[in-house]
Amino acid sequence: MAGPVAPLAAGMRLDLEAVTLRRPGASGGRRPILDGVTLRVAPGEQLAIVGPSGCGKSSLLLAAALAQRPDAGSVRLDGSEAWAAAPRRRQQLRRALFLAPQAPPLPPRQRVVTAVLAGRLPMLGLWRSLSSLIYPDDIAGAQQALAAFGLGERLFDRVDRLSGGERQRVGLARALVAPARLWLIDEPLAALDPVRAVAVLDELCAQARQRGITLVVSLHQAELAQARFGRIVGLRDGAIAFDAAPAALHEGQWRDLYAGDEPPAMPAPAPALPPPIPAMCR
Amino acid sequence: MTSALQPGRSAPRRAGQAVFIVAALVLVLASFASLDLQWTGLFSSAGLAAMGRFGAEFFPPAREPHFLHALAGAAGETLAMSALGTLLAAAAAALLCVPLARVGGGGAAARVVRWLFNLLRAIPELVWASLLLVSAGLGPMAGTLALALHTSGVLGRLFGEAIENAPPGPALALRLQGVGTVQVLLYATVPQISPQLLSYVLYRWENNIRAATVLGVVGAGGLGQMLAFHLALFQMGRTASVLAAMLVLVLIVDLASYLARRAMTR
Amino acid sequence: MTLPRAVAGVRAAGGVGAARRDPAWRGRLLWLALAALLLWPALRAAEFTPWTLLDARSLRVSAGYLASFVPPDLRAPFLAEVAQATWRTVAIATSGISLALLLAVPLALLACASLSISRLGGRMAPLPFVLRQAARGTMALLRTVPELVWALLFVRVVGLGPTAGVLAIALTYGGMLGKVYAEILESADGQAARVLLINGATRLQALAYGLLPAARAELGSYTVYRWECAIRSSVVLGFVGAGGLGQRMDESIKALAGGEMATMLMVFVALVAAADRLSAWLRRELP
Numbered sequence: 001m002a003g004p005v006a007p008l009a010a011g012m013r014l015d016l017e018a019v020t021l022r023r024p025g026a027s028g029g030r031r032p033i034l035d036g037v038t039l040r041v042a043p044g045e046q047l048a049i050v051g052p053s054g055c056g057k058s059s060l061l062l063a064a065a066l067a068q069r070p071d072a073g074s075v076r077l078d079g080s081e082a083w084a085a086a087p088r089r090r091q092q093l094r095r096a097l098f099l100a101p102q103a104p105p106l107p108p109r110q111r112v113v114t115a116v117l118a119g120r121l122p123m124l125g126l127w128r129s130l131s132s133l134i135y136p137d138d139i140a141g142a143q144q145a146l147a148a149f150g151l152g153e154r155l156f157d158r159v160d161r162l163s164g165g166e167r168q169r170v171g172l173a174r175a176l177v178a179p180a181r182l183w184l185i186d187e188p189l190a191a192l193d194p195v196r197a198v199a200v201l202d203e204l205c206a207q208a209r210q211r212g213i214t215l216v217v218s219l220h221q222a223e224l225a226q227a228r229f230g231r232i233v234g235l236r237d238g239a240i241a242f243d244a245a246p247a248a249l250h251e252g253q254w255r256d257l258y259a260g261d262e263p264p265a266m267p268a269p270a271p272a273l274p275p276p277i278p279a280m281c282r
Numbered sequence: 283m284t285s286a287l288q289p290g291r292s293a294p295r296r297a298g299q300a301v302f303i304v305a306a307l308v309l310v311l312a313s314f315a316s317l318d319l320q321w322t323g324l325f326s327s328a329g330l331a332a333m334g335r336f337g338a339e340f341f342p343p344a345r346e347p348h349f350l351h352a353l354a355g356a357a358g359e360t361l362a363m364s365a366l367g368t369l370l371a372a373a374a375a376a377l378l379c380v381p382l383a384r385v386g387g388g389g390a391a392a393r394v395v396r397w398l399f400n401l402l403r404a405i406p407e408l409v410w411a412s413l414l415l416v417s418a419g420l421g422p423m424a425g426t427l428a429l430a431l432h433t434s435g436v437l438g439r440l441f442g443e444a445i446e447n448a449p450p451g452p453a454l455a456l457r458l459q460g461v462g463t464v465q466v467l468l469y470a471t472v473p474q475i476s477p478q479l480l481s482y483v484l485y486r487w488e489n490n491i492r493a494a495t496v497l498g499v500v501g502a503g504g505l506g507q508m509l510a511f512h513l514a515l516f517q518m519g520r521t522a523s524v525l526a527a528m529l530v531l532v533l534i535v536d537l538a539s540y541l542a543r544r545a546m547t548r
Numbered sequence: 549m550t551l552p553r554a555v556a557g558v559r560a561a562g563g564v565g566a567a568r569r570d571p572a573w574r575g576r577l578l579w580l581a582l583a584a585l586l587l588w589p590a591l592r593a594a595e596f597t598p599w600t601l602l603d604a605r606s607l608r609v610s611a612g613y614l615a616s617f618v619p620p621d622l623r624a625p626f627l628a629e630v631a632q633a634t635w636r637t638v639a640i641a642t643s644g645i646s647l648a649l650l651l652a653v654p655l656a657l658l659a660c661a662s663l664s665i666s667r668l669g670g671r672m673a674p675l676p677f678v679l680r681q682a683a684r685g686t687m688a689l690l691r692t693v694p695e696l697v698w699a700l701l702f703v704r705v706v707g708l709g710p711t712a713g714v715l716a717i718a719l720t721y722g723g724m725l726g727k728v729y730a731e732i733l734e735s736a737d738g739q740a741a742r743v744l745l746i747n748g749a750t751r752l753q754a755l756a757y758g759l760l761p762a763a764r765a766e767l768g769s770y771t772v773y774r775w776e777c778a779i780r781s782s783v784v785l786g787f788v789g790a791g792g793l794g795q796r797m798d799e800s801i802k803a804l805a806g807g808e809m810a811t812m813l814m815v816f817v818a819l820v821a822a823a824d825r826l827s828a829w830l831r832r833e834l835p
Contacts, residue, residue, distance in 0.1 A: 065458050094460030105455035107473035113570070118469045121461045129465045136570055143568070156571055178459065298833060310646050313639035320711045336705055362593035404817045408696075408784045409794075412801050413809070417601060417610040422594045496696040500787060503595070513700055529692060 011043035011214035012078050012096060012182035019063050019073035021056075021238075033059045035238040036073070043181075046205060046215040048225040051235035052258050057218035058102060060235065061184040064216065065099040066090060077182070095122035098180035102187045104171035108160035112151070112170055115159055116142045119174035138177070145176035148203055150196075164191040169200060176207060183208060185217045189224070197221070201228055222254065339518035343526060353508070353527050360504035360531060363422045364494040367429025368487045374430065375399075375437035382442045383467050385457065396442070402435025407493045411502045425502030429490050440482045444475045477546050484539040491535040495528045505531070616806025626808065629796065630815055637792035637819075640710050640785075641778035644717025645771070651690075651722030656729035658683035663733075663741065663751045663759075684730075690723025699785045713790025717778050728770055736763040769831040776820075776827045783816060793819075 021034040034056050041047060049057050063070055066082050075082045077093045085093075098119070106115045113136050120138065121129060128137060136142065139155070146152050149169040159167060168191045175183050188204065189197040201217075201224060208215040219225045225232050226246040234241040234257045241257050242249060378398070381391035388395075411428035418424040445467070452470035461469075472479070498506020505528050512520040590596075600606060657663065659680050664672055672680075695716045702712035733755075741758030745751070749758075760767075786794020793816060800808040 067454075067458055091460045094458060097459070099455065099458050101451065101455060103451060105452040105470075107452050107470060109476070110469075110473045111572075114469070114473075118456060119459070121456060121465050121469060122459050124465075126462070126464060129468065133468060134576065135573060139568060139570065155568065180459070302830065309642055313642040313646070317636065317639050317643060317710045317714070319643070319714060320706055320709070333705055336701075358593050359595075362590040366590055366594050366596060401817070404820050405813065406780055406784050408787055409797065409813075409816075412787065412798065415801075416613045416804070417606065423596055423598070426594045426596055427598075492694055496694045499696060499700065509697065510700070513704065516704075525693070525697065528694075528697070532692065 010181055010212040011045070013043045013076075014039070014041040014064055014182060014214060014216070015074075015076040015079075016040075016060075016064060017074045017076065019060075019070045019075060021059055021063060021068065022071045031237055032071070033238050034063060034070070037063075037235075037238070037240055038073075039233065039240065039243070041214055041216060043214055044209075044212045045231065046208060046229060047217075047231040047233060048229040049216065049218040049233045049235055050220070050222050050225050050257070051241070052260070053220075055235045056238040057235055058186050059238075061099060061186050061216065061218060064182075065097060065184050066094055067099070096180055097182040097184065098175050098178045099184045100171050100175060100186060100188060102190060104167045106159045106167060106170060108158075110159050112146065112157055112159060112162070113139060113142045113155050115170055116145055116173050116177060119176075119178035123179045141177050142173075145173040146170070148176060148207065149173050149200060165193070165196065168192065172200065172204060175204075180213065182214045183216070185215070187218055187220060189219065189221060198224065205229075222258075336518075340522040342519060343522035344517075344519040345523070349520060349523070353505075353523060356498075356503075356505045356508045356524075357527050357531050359422050360494045360498070360506070361491070361535070363425045363429065363497070363502075363504055364487060364490040364535070367426045367494070368433055368483060368490050370426070370430035371433035371437050371486070372483045374434040375441050378434070378438055379441045379445060380464055380467065383445050383471065384463050395438070399435045399438035399442070402431055403439065404435070405432065407432045407490075407497060408500060411497045412500050415501055420501045420503070422503030425494060425497040425504065428497060428502065429493060433486050433490060437482060437486060441479060444478050444482070445471055448475045480546060481543055484542055488536055488539050491532055495531065613804070613806065616804065617810040619807060620810035620814065621805070621807035622811065626811070630793070630812055633793045633796045634815060634819060636710060637782045637786070637794070638779060640713045640790065640792050641717065641775065641782040643710075643714045644782070645721060645725075645775050645778050647714065647718035648721035648725055648774075649771075651718060652687075652725035652729055655683050655687050655722070655726040656733065657751075657755065659687065659726070659730040660733045663745070663754060665745055665751070668742065668745060684727075687723040687726040687730075690719050691727065693720070695720040695781055696785065696788060699788050699790050703789050708789040708791075710791040712788075713782055713785040713792065716785055716790070717781055720781075721774055721778060725771065725774060729767060732763050732766050732770070733759050736766075772827045772830050776823045779823050780820060 016037055016039040019034055019037045020032050022032040023030060037056075037060060039060075049060060051057055062068060063075060066075065066077075069083050074084075077097070080089065080093065082090055082093055114133070117132060117136055117138060120141075124132065124137070131137070143152055143155055146155060146169075149172055151166060151169055151173065154162065154166065154170075159170065162170065168188060172185070172188055175185070183204075185204065189201060192200060204217070205215065205228060207213075217229075226249075230245055231243070232246055232249065233243045234253065236257055242253050378395050381388040381395050384392070407428050410431050411424050414424040414427050414431075418427055448471050452474065453466050456466045456470050494504060494506075496506045496509075498504040498508065499510045501507060505524055509521060509524045509528075512524060601610070661667060661672070661680065664676055664680075667676075698716035698719050699712050702715045706712055706715070736759055738759070740762075741754040744754040744758045782790070782792055783794040783797070786792045786796070787798045789795060793812060797809065797812050797816075800812065
């Protein structure tokens with residue numbers, strides 16, 4: 001379908017201001033999950049969050065998705081302070097964002113078409129939702145979304161008949177049908193092989209760019225992040241270690257980020273790295 | 283849980299057990315003493331002979347065609363009662379469980395619903411049927427409604443527990459998108475627990491067919507009403523046939539339920 | 549989606565064709581039709597006409613009936629009657645369960661394969677096998693006949709009153725308890741019992757020293773749970789003349805005495821709740 005690209009500035013603005021998230025039931029001594037994180041994302045911007053395991057990447061995305069009220073600091077979406085607003089306004093904001101968790105949140109016995117179309121629920125009324133269960137509402141839309149990630153043929157299969165990587169891609173396809181202006185994607189490439197991972201990441205970024213949607217992706221594959229994103233945020237122990245374009249970062253910053261963790265997949269050789277020590281980065 | 287050798291079993295525990303056993307024995311003795319049971323009448327030679335005669339009157343079971351025809355009709359009535367009652371209960375329980383699925387447990391509405399389920403469950407089907415006879419009149423409708431009321435309580439509690447114990451991932455993802463409670467239930471929770479819910483319903487149907495056969499004794503139609511009728515007239519042969527029909531009906535429903543559950547797990 | 553986008557997407561895409569129809573649709577339609585076909589005769593057979601409950605006359609009757617429940621009857625002589633009836637109900641249940649034990653224990657021991665001596669050397673010998681199946685069959689028969697039917701039959705033989713109820717509970721629950729006892733004994737670790745039998749112990753000794761210590765908690769817990777069920781059964785049996793709270797309730801319903809009904813329903817719910825609480829506490833504290 002040839003036509004104009006979706007207008008820019010349709011994306012949501014995200015502002016995290018000194019957000020702190022403590023562990024549930026934790027007493028004074030232990031480090032919080034997120035510690036004074038400040039992050040400003042402009043509408044339509046695309047950025048990647050990187051860091052060692054357990055550094056708080058998922059929690060940052062959850063905080064941005066309004067999943068949990070921060071113990072300190074504020075979360076602003078499109079300028080509105082989300083947690084100070086009325087519940088109704090908060091629900092409105094939630095309908096405009098989309099979080100793809102690391103483990104695809106798909107009921108095993110559901111069919112792929114229904115699992116994908118569940119992404120449209122925020123804009124369907126109760127009656128349409130009910131009738132869509134009996135006969136799916138927008139098969140064409142679901143098929144297009146799945147085809148973008150190479151799963152067009154699996155439309156009517158059951159989710160539990162798919163491999164782990166296929167399920168992850170179905171979870172991403174949901175984003176394409178959701179009425180969201182902010183995509184928060186948590187480790188979308190974990191179950192994918194390297195070649196497929198590159199293609200999926202490219203597709204995700206292209207879709208977001210075309211629709212002008214703000215995209216925040218957490219990645220474990222640092223090299224891909226460097227290659228595909230114009231802005232990288234490094235997170236370590238719940239605090240931001242760096243926030244810059246990949247060209248502006250040097251090797252030492254990367255090393256410090258992952259110090260103590262297994263060496264990341266880095267293009268440049270790291271000759272003097274100590275052998276990986278399994279560390280508790282919590 | 284306990285092993286054959288348990289050294290160091292606390293003395294208070296053992297004392298507690300002893301107290302319980304003594305209390306139980308006291309209760310049992312008091313029960314027998316206060317009831318004035320007719321042992322002599324039952325187990326005397328005359329009593330046993332009377333029982334023997336009574337038992338012999340059941341044979342042969344009645345087989346006249348017009349009676350069998352009425353029997354088939356009553357069996358159909360009983361089957362319909364049990365199936366409809368279970369179905370209505372499942373629908374009612376599903377609707378009432380919506381407040382239980384709300385974020386944060388549902389608050390006051392959830393408490394009311396739980397209390398209602400407990401009340402419906404506590405009162406046995408027969409008592410419900412007797413109560414409903416005034417409004418619904420004699421006949422299977424009272425029985426159907428009685429089964430529906432009692433079973434709603436049972437299924438409501440079972441459904442509620444299933445919803446609470448369902449894996450939360452899919453529901454959470456949809457709620458973060460701002461989707462409402464009912465839609466989250468339909469698209470995330472129920473698809474995960476639907477085989478469980480269905481097996482609860484089938485299990486209650488097995489129970490309800492047994493309950494339905496006897497509800498008629500208080501006037502709620504079906505085989506039970508026939509049983510009470512022929513028993514009151516001392517028509518033992520026909521009573522035997524009705525009993526046989528009850529057994530066959532229960533077996534049929536048990537088989538159907540088993541096949542349905544097998545089909546689901548394939 | 550723009551054409552260049554679709555072409556570029558082919559790198560990862562599995563092909564985009566025309567929108568398809570849902571293949572499960574025909575099956576669903578068929579099920580729906582089948583359900584409707586079964587529903588209609590079922591509604592007719594059960595004479596299910598709930599709208600008749602809503603016509604003017606019926607509403608008036610129902611309203612009057614419901615109104616008679618308030619206020620509940622709390623006069624002292626009546627409350628004394630209810631208390632006595634409640635005690636009789638508990639007594640019927642307790643006596644019934646006690647007799648059920650007399651029936652269940654021997655049947656369970658007969659049916660339990662863990663105490664089979666002939667099985668020690670391999671397959672069970674034919675006579676013991678037949679005995680075991682007979683025991684199982686007896687228990688199944690006792691369970692399948694509804695206790696209300698037993699009560700009706702016994703009322704014919706021994707007359708109205710608690711005896712019929714006690715016997716009905718004894719038979720039905722004897723079958724139930726026996727089956728579950730046998731299952732518990734079989735699912736317990738039979739190693740100790742087997743060793744005892746091999747070394748020449750009698751079956752009862754093998755039971756007492758080999759199986760019971762491990763299974764005792766579960767056996768006790770199930771028995772207490774069934775006692776609680778028996779209290780509910782006992783109320784239901786009262787409706788066919790077996791005495792106790794149920795019989796009193798039946799009288800009040802027939803006399804359309806709503807206030808008495810309200811009191812007794814509350815007492816019944818409280819009784820069931822108390823028994824439930826007691827049974828849960830016992831199951832927690834004892835083993």
